Amino acid sequence: MKPFSFSKSDKVSKALSAKKEAVQFLAGGTNLVDLMKKNIAVPDGLIDISAVLSDKVEAQTVNTRIGAMVRNSALATDPQILAKNPLVAKAVLAGASPQIRNMASTAGNLLQRTRCPYFYETSTPCNKRNPGSGCSALHGEQRMSAIIGYNDACVAVHPSDLCIALAALSASVNVTDKGNKQLVIPFKDFHKLPESTPELDNHLPKDAIITSVDIPDNPFNKHFAYLKLRDRDSYAFALVSVAAALELEGNRIKDARLASGGVAHKPWRWQKAEQYLKGKEANAATFSAAAAMVADEVKPLPGNGFKKVMLMGAIETALQNCLTA
Amino acid sequence: MNGKNFYSRRFFLKTSGALAALAAIPATVKSFYLDAKRLIIPPRQKQPLIVKVNKQTHRLEADTRTTLLDLLREDLHLTGTKKGCDHGQCGACTVHVNGERVLSCLTLAATLPGKEVTTIEGLADGDQLHPMQEAFLECDGFQCGYCTPGQIMSAVACVKEGHTKSVAEIKEFMSGNLCRCGAYNGIVESIQKVAK
Numbered sequence: 001m002k003p004f005s006f007s008k009s010d011k012v013s014k015a016l017s018a019k020k021e022a023v024q025f026l027a028g029g030t031n032l033v034d035l036m037k038k039n040i041a042v043p044d045g046l047i048d049i050s051a052v053l054s055d056k057v058e059a060q061t062v063n064t065r066i067g068a069m070v071r072n073s074a075l076a077t078d079p080q081i082l083a084k085n086p087l088v089a090k091a092v093l094a095g096a097s098p099q100i101r102n103m104a105s106t107a108g109n110l111l112q113r114t115r116c117p118y119f120y121e122t123s124t125p126c127n128k129r130n131p132g133s134g135c136s137a138l139h140g141e142q143r144m145s146a147i148i149g150y151n152d153a154c155v156a157v158h159p160s161d162l163c164i165a166l167a168a169l170s171a172s173v174n175v176t177d178k179g180n181k182q183l184v185i186p187f188k189d190f191h192k193l194p195e196s197t198p199e200l201d202n203h204l205p206k207d208a209i210i211t212s213v214d215i216p217d218n219p220f221n222k223h224f225a226y227l228k229l230r231d232r233d234s235y236a237f238a239l240v241s242v243a244a245a246l247e248l249e250g251n252r253i254k255d256a257r258l259a260s261g262g263v264a265h266k267p268w269r270w271q272k273a274e275q276y277l278k279g280k281e282a283n284a285a286t287f288s289a290a291a292a293m294v295a296d297e298v299k300p301l302p303g304n305g306f307k308k309v310m311l312m313g314a315i316e317t318a319l320q321n322c323l324t325a
Numbered sequence: 326m327n328g329k330n331f332y333s334r335r336f337f338l339k340t341s342g343a344l345a346a347l348a349a350i351p352a353t354v355k356s357f358y359l360d361a362k363r364l365i366i367p368p369r370q371k372q373p374l375i376v377k378v379n380k381q382t383h384r385l386e387a388d389t390r391t392t393l394l395d396l397l398r399e400d401l402h403l404t405g406t407k408k409g410c411d412h413g414q415c416g417a418c419t420v421h422v423n424g425e426r427v428l429s430c431l432t433l434a435a436t437l438p439g440k441e442v443t444t445i446e447g448l449a450d451g452d453q454l455h456p457m458q459e460a461f462l463e464c465d466g467f468q469c470g471y472c473t474p475g476q477i478m479s480a481v482a483c484v485k486e487g488h489t490k491s492v493a494e495i496k497e498f499m500s501g502n503l504c505r506c507g508a509y510n511g512i513v514e515s516i517q518k519v520a521k
Binding site: 001002003004005006008026029030033034037038044046048050073096097098099100102103233234235 | 431
């Protein structure tokens with residue numbers, strides 16, 4: 001690890017003014033410290049902001065506000081989250097291990113880097129780690145790679161589970177920028193596709209701090225499911241994951257949310273399938289048709305064709321699980 | 326040639342001159358190396374640190390890069406906490422910070438002031454083992470023993486959190502601790518025994 005300076009901040013504004021180029025903010029550290037050990041992140045300094053950010057979940061008039069510093073384990077057991085947004089708790093518990101969830105913050109979860117094996121293997125080219133060097137996964141091992149929204153520059157996927165639920169529930173991200181200005185970024189616009197800048201994972205302005213995440217009040221706390229398929233039963237990143245939620249009137253679907261992880265550079269909403277589900281009867285035939293619509297949209301790489309079939313099954317199962325939840 | 330002639334005055338002068346020259350070279354090379362190092366490699370940054378481990382307060386100075394794991398093992402000589410992968414993938418380094426299980430390999434020591442750390446060494450009460458330690462002995466919760474301190478720290482937390490309602494739940498909430506020997510059945514049994 002490269003030597004670095006370390007300081008603790010007690011105010012967001014102080015942390016922002018102390019932030020220099022090549023200095024990074026530290027919250028839970030579960031991703032950043034690991035990246036520093038591997039010399040993928042090489043900051044000159046760290047500013048510990050864990051004390052300056054809220055670690056509370058608050059009910060507000062039309063939404064639930066999750067403080068940036070709410071640890072994953074606290075989020076998954078918070079009574080308000082369990083009552084109003086249980087899908088979020090389900091997704092959080094599908095990720096990482098109890099030890100990591102005790103450390104990792106909500107905002108840090110949004111900012112975690114990809115788990116593409118080539119990003120971590122510093123002896124191989126990777127446009128995300130070393131812009132312009134090329135993409136090793138494009139002609140390499142693609143088990144963990146994208147099936148939609150990728151390009152020749154990068155086929156990496158976003159690794160979060162929490163973010164898939166937040167995308168499905170149309171959350172928004174509250175940010176304070178370097179000039180102390182407050183910004184609200186809709187969740188769908190927070191993460192980005194690789195485009196020509198695969199080294200950037202999201203649209204968080206430079207040197208800005210995420211202060212909280214808002215989830216609008218929604219009717220999706222009764223019929224929901226989070227299904228994660230991976231290489232072992234627990235403590236592994238998703239091959240594909242599905243967050244599904246239905247609002248039902250009798251047996252008719254009034255509204256639907258469907259999002260996936262492990263498929264793209266950002267949490268992916270299946271909007272066509274959501275539209276299709278609205279107004280339909282909630283049954284196996286409807287779910288299977290929705291899954292087929294999703295399958296039509298994806299374009300697997302030569303090495304991960306299995307993900308298309310896996311995703312179809314995952315979507316059908318997740319929607320079915322919504323009815324028994 | 327006899328021995329007396331071999332060590333002549335001329336020989337002595339030549340060799341001692343050569344030795345003096347040899348001794349001078351490393352000094353210049355070393356200072357050049359140090360100058361270059363200062364330019365290329367940023368110097369390590371040390372900070373005073375107060376940490377509370379197993380109810381004992383330690384005052385020391387540590388490199389900002391030091392993880393809690395290395396601090397425990399290298400500075401405080403508490404080697405019960407084990408280094409497995411050092412990347413947050415195996416759970417061997419699990420300790421408690423403020424009573425919650427965390428990974429010491431991903432915790433920077435600099436973030437610890439004001440917090441309380443408990444390691445496997447702090448679990449027993451004198452010669453009286455913690456019930457979880459007893460249970461691991463009784464239920465064969467280990468084979469080689471390398472992952473055991475991490476397993477036990479995690480198991481104690483797992484019981485405290487109340488994630489022991491079924492074998493499936495125990496397995497899910499112990500999934501952050503890998504055991505290459507595969508002593509999982511014994512570990513689950515140990516946890517069930519203590520949870521009763």
